[in-house]
Amino acid sequence: MSVSLHESKRRQSTEAAVRLDGVVKVFGTGANAVTALDGLDLTVAPGEFVCLLGASGCGKSTVLNLVAGLEKPTSGQLTRNTSRPAVMFQDAALMPWLTTIRNVELPLRLAGFSRAERREKATELLELVRLGGQGDKRPHELSGGMRQRVALARALAATQRRDDERRHALLLMDEPFAALDAITRDVLQNELLRVYRRLGSAVLFVTHDVREAVRLGGRIVLLSSRPGKVVREWFTGNESGSESSAESSSATDPAALTDEITARLREVISTHAAR
Structure with a gap:
């Protein structure tokens, strides 16, 4: 990363x-x-x-x-x-029932990363967008700007591929x-x-x-x-x-x-x- x-x-x-x-x-x-x-x-x-x-x-x-x-x-x-x-829209379009870190982990899960790998990468991405320590919050607990930061972290997670990293x-x-x-x-x-x-x-x-x-x-x-x-x-x-x-x-x-x-x-x- x-x-x-x-x-x-x-x-x-x-x-x-x-x-x-x-x-x-x-x-x-x-x-x-x-x-x-x-x-x-x-x-x-x-x-x-x-x-x-x-x-x-x-x-x-x-x-x-x-x-x-x-x-x-x-x-x-x-x-x-x-x-x-990876695509990021005007609407953050986060899954409201998932926590912040689980929203970021979702594309990593679809890409085949293990649970430990997903948690490590998602934590790193949340730190990157200055949302460290906010991983347990759900979207309704975040401001509009914070939700877009989560959406950015999720978009960056979606660019990660186990079989296509080059x-x-x-x-x-x-x-x-x-x-x-x-x-x-x-x-x-x-x-x-x-x-x-x-x-x-x-x-x-x-x-x-x-x-x-x-x-x-x-x-x-x-x-x-x-x-x-x-x-x-x-x-x-x-x-x-x-x-x-x-x-x-x-x-x-x-x-x-x-x-x-x-x-x-x-x-x-x-x-x-x-x-």
Whole structure:
């Protein structure tokens, strides 16, 4: 578990953690068909933190569902060189009848770890998200922020595989902090960065919040309005990003970058509204 980001990057191969080439996703058939994604190209490198940004309905969550294996592309190619991705949603979705530590142990149990191994790893993960000593509490006894910490620990537990430990870990996050108050959101963003820098898992993070994307992501990918495809990328300087054929730019001033991305997002939304 205690693998630094730098150590992880030294072990990276040239292959992507996940790659989508010309992916099209259509829901429904005939006159009722809706094209959610149209020719989407996206690569996430091992250990890279990518924020996926766009207007409501542009296909961000569809991308996560495809990468997670919950949906299949209508056409195009999706290649994943990871263990089965772990997913974290806006709702912590903890089992209310289980204690905190048992919630974290659940994916480890499904992965075939022994009882002793599960308890050891779950305890370590709760310590990692600063919930040491809270393992006997049930979800209703925790604050919203604490429940999301448990959900993060459980997601990290889900990346552990007895028979697949050499493969890259991938964490998919669908607006996990959107329902929290501003102060709690700020704290959990810090915690996520701390955990990410320690473990070095690849992260694909969906958000509507430009400031959140600039704060967290090493690379920010903007999708067009439906049907979604990549229209712009920015490298924040938080981390080295991968090369891309999409229009891209780099900046190191967070305020200037936030303004630039916000302006481009408004253009995308305006174009959609004018159709």
